[in-house]
Amino acid sequence: MAHSGKYYGLFLKSLLNKEVDIDSDTLKVMLCNSTYTPNQDTHQYKSSVTNEITGTGYTAGGATLTGVTLTYNASTNTIVLDADDVSWNGATFTARHAVIYDSTPGSDATRPLIAVITFDTDIPATSAPFQLLWDAAGIASLTVS
Template sequence: MDDDTHKLALYDNTITPGFGTDESYSTSGEISGTGYTAGGAAIASATFTVVTSGGVYAVWDGNNVQWEASTLTGVRGAIAHADAETPKRLILGIDFGQAYQTNDGVLLVSFNASGIGRINVVSP
């Protein structure tokens, strides 16, 4: 998870992602607009660690992602994917709970301080 190039792609409310072993990144439902490049933006400084405080957790983390000077509409969620793999494998999906838009502004996806993805491997 930390040896690959990961990206975060934005989607509208029409996407139905699949996360099975044969599922890969799809452009169906992907947002388009000023300031956005198809495939999404890189998740910089991606890391995969095991945390042993308060249990045992597998944690995938990285820097927040933003699109500056963007004009986007209907942004309902995002898909993180392994961009360097063939096919590009889906990692996780994020539902924003509502659609967002920008008008020559900044769209910032700010990840939780506990990590982008956190799985409890062993209960305390």
């Protein structure tokens, strides 16, 4: 399946305002259902995200990303965000979006959003692992030109 991923536009503002430190902050990925409508241009903090999923095997706020890397490729002028794949075992829920955010700040109103991945369709799991297998090229890239 192909899924579309985008950086939230205001992530760059949060980054430049030193609200996010990819190297030392805790990044998380939360899942939302199909009634969340991501807005790349106006959603800046976790408090803008609605309709987080609930269900067996899922903890509110999502999972912590491990193995987070941010690399720059000079030959393609791209910055790539990547992390280890994520799995919720014994899951019973349905998700449509994966939202990556910085969970280090103290409240949802100050936790910057980073990126959103929208699945082609609702993806259900019934007493089975629900996995986010990031692309080999990384979670998201940004071209610097």
